[in-house]
Amino acid sequence: MRSSAFFILSMLVLAAAPFIADNYVVRLCTFLCMYAALALSWNFIGGYAGYPSFATAGFFGLGAYAGALTQNLGFWLPLPWLFATVVVALFAAGLGFAILRMKGHYFAIGSISIVEILRLLASSWAQLTGGGDGLNVRILPGGPDYAGRVFLYSMMAVMIAAFITMLCVDRSRLGFGLRCIKQNEDAADMIGIDVTSYKTAAFTLSAMYCGTIGAIYASWVAYIDPSDAFSILLTLKVPVMTLLGGPGTVYGPILGAWVFVLLEEMIWAKFLEYNRAILGAVIVLLIFALPGGLLRMQWRRKWPSSVFGLPGLNRLKESR
Amino acid sequence: MNAQPILEVKGLSRAFGGVKAVNDVSFALHRGEIVGLIGPNGAGKTTLVNLITGVVPPSSGSVLFDGQDVTYQRPWQAARRGLARTFQIVQPFPEMTVLENVAAGALFAGRAANRADAEAQALEHLAFVGLAQDAHRPAAALPLPGRKRLELAKSLAMRPKVLLLDEVNAGLNSGEVDQALDLMRRIAAQGITILIIEHLMKVVLTLSQRVLVLHQGRLISSGDPASVVQDPQVVEAYLGSKFAERQRRMTANG
Numbered sequence A: 001m002r003s004s005a006f007f008i009l010s011m012l013v014l015a016a017a018p019f020i021a022d023n024y025v026v027r028l029c030t031f032l033c034m035y036a037a038l039a040l041s042w043n044f045i046g047g048y049a050g051y052p053s054f055a056t057a058g059f060f061g062l063g064a065y066a067g068a069l070t071q072n073l074g075f076w077l078p079l080p081w082l083f084a085t086v087v088v089a090l091f092a093a094g095l096g097f098a099i100l101r102m103k104g105h106y107f108a109i110g111s112i113s114i115v116e117i118l119r120l121l122a123s124s125w126a127q128l129t130g131g132g133d134g135l136n137v138r139i140l141p142g143g144p145d146y147a148g149r150v151f152l153y154s155m156m157a158v159m160i161a162a163f164i165t166m167l168c169v170d171r172s173r174l175g176f177g178l179r180c181i182k183q184n185e186d187a188a189d190m191i192g193i194d195v196t197s198y199k200t201a202a203f204t205l206s207a208m209y210c211g212t213i214g215a216i217y218a219s220w221v222a223y224i225d226p227s228d229a230f231s232i233l234l235t236l237k238v239p240v241m242t243l244l245g246g247p248g249t250v251y252g253p254i255l256g257a258w259v260f261v262l263l264e265e266m267i268w269a270k271f272l273e274y275n276r277a278i279l280g281a282v283i284v285l286l287i288f289a290l291p292g293g294l295l296r297m298q299w300r301r302k303w304p305s306s307v308f309g310l311p312g313l314n315r316l317k318e319s320r
Numbered sequence B: 001m002n003a004q005p006i007l008e009v010k011g012l013s014r015a016f017g018g019v020k021a022v023n024d025v026s027f028a029l030h031r032g033e034i035v036g037l038i039g040p041n042g043a044g045k046t047t048l049v050n051l052i053t054g055v056v057p058p059s060s061g062s063v064l065f066d067g068q069d070v071t072y073q074r075p076w077q078a079a080r081r082g083l084a085r086t087f088q089i090v091q092p093f094p095e096m097t098v099l100e101n102v103a104a105g106a107l108f109a110g111r112a113a114n115r116a117d118a119e120a121q122a123l124e125h126l127a128f129v130g131l132a133q134d135a136h137r138p139a140a141a142l143p144l145p146g147r148k149r150l151e152l153a154k155s156l157a158m159r160p161k162v163l164l165l166d167e168v169n170a171g172l173n174s175g176e177v178d179q180a181l182d183l184m185r186r187i188a189a190q191g192i193t194i195l196i197i198e199h200l201m202k203v204v205l206t207l208s209q210r211v212l213v214l215h216q217g218r219l220i221s222s223g224d225p226a227s228v229v230q231d232p233q234v235v236e237a238y239l240g241s242k243f244a245e246r247q248r249r250m251t252a253n254g
Helices: A002-020 A022-047 A054-072 A077-097 A104-124 A143-171 A173-183 A185-190 A194-219 A232-245 A250-272 A275-289 A298-302 A313-319 B044-050 B075-081 B097-108 B115-129 B142-157 B176-187 B201-207 B232-239 B241-252
Strands: B006-016 B019-029 B034-039 B061-066 B084-085 B162-166 B193-197 B210-215 B218-223
Touching: A002 A022, A022 A054, A022 A143, A022 A232, A054 A077, A054 A104, A054 A194, A054 A232, A077 A104, A104 A232, A143 A173, A143 A194, A143 A250, A143 B218, A173 A185, A173 A194, A173 B097, A194 B019, A194 B115, A232 A250, A232 A275, A250 A275, A250 B034, A275 B006, A275 B044, A313 B232, B006 B044, B019 B061, B019 B218, B034 B044, B034 B201, B044 B162, B044 B193, B075 B084, B075 B097, B075 B218, B084 B115, B084 B142, B084 B193, B097 B115, B097 B142, B115 B142, B142 B176, B176 B193, B176 B201, B193 B201, B210 B232, B218 B232
Parallel strands: B034 B193, B034 B210, B084 B162, B162 B193
Antiparallel strands: B006 B019, B006 B061, B210 B218
């Protein structure tokens, strides 16, 4: 229960940020929420179902463009975000049937190609998207302080929604079935799990909040272009965050995203020229040292496994 | 008893390239029967089970389950209908506990209403196969005989009408086989129809009411166990034509 107390406390701190800190901190907190929501989303397909998806940036970018275009048509703000969520969810559900036939490395490559195809589409379809010139999005009136709060709380709301969805899935038939699929897909099929539908559900869940986040991001930064919206770096970062925190757990993605973003911020501020190289080395070291993620370190033993749904935990106990 | 067979296979064939792994096989299982399926290595036994459970679609022929045509079903549909199987090579969910493994069967194919109910049912099935004390160990930690029983408990949790046991005794020593035999008898006593695919003649001959013999994809003989092992075609399939000839002469001479 310590981790849920920690979770609630950190939510309060994030919510209080605009009242106690400057806009730089508010912006950083917005990024913390944004990446935590993306990492939680990835956890559905990567952590539970065990399918290494690199489509995050595809969903994020599609959401960004869907949201930005509807916002520019003059719709009242949460509406474009909801629209983007629905568009991305439908897109992922349709795509899932085709792409989820592939496994392992093939699936990884297939999913990364979605990002590239969408990026090329966005940069070629200049009439609609503005192509490589990018797309200006209507700025939220009310000044930077007000906008900062709106976007922080919006990102936070999506993060909490993704978290609650994850808790529900973790305890449900779907979560149990996905864990079976991760460990042995053929056996899962044999005991009566409709694997195609389950995987498609996981893929859709992993996509929809990315769409919302992308749309909020577009409104927040007020300008998107294809290489920013469909960024390969984003598509790689998000799985790394989840792996860092603990894939297949409910708190792991949040922890991983926060550690990653804060590390990135610190390293970027201190080593302007070599920040990417240093960050890369730190990540490689962390992943090698903690193969199960931060949440599965030894001190975690004290906590009940059912809360985290850690299948590996009992094995750790066993071997000790 | 209902006269309609619970499982009926009609003219089932499957070719892999030029090889006819299963060639025009027809048979029926009646409710409550224990039937043995034997045949030399590569005879097509496992392919036949794969065809029946929808793992591979047949090239031709049909499968009827409880009077319903289920030829092109998916494996998960077969499981929910009550057609369970064990694998020759055991297939547990390695990182889950033994209990969770069995609960998965009860939840997705059996009649469990929720996780708690599934785990309660799973405990009963584990007690039945003698694995209750291992319920909370990870499945990967079980030794081979334990994994075979886990596989059995998982299939039972699915509340099957027909159970296809693909070499559940392979790799067990004779003491363990005796225990497994006892277990299968008790499963049959519950009224579950069983098809045993087996190399060990001891198991097939003591348990089966009827034996089917598969050789090079074809059903070459069927009948009660004692007469099937005397069938010259069966002897030839297993031991070669020379031995079959010798046996024929020996029986002729008394």
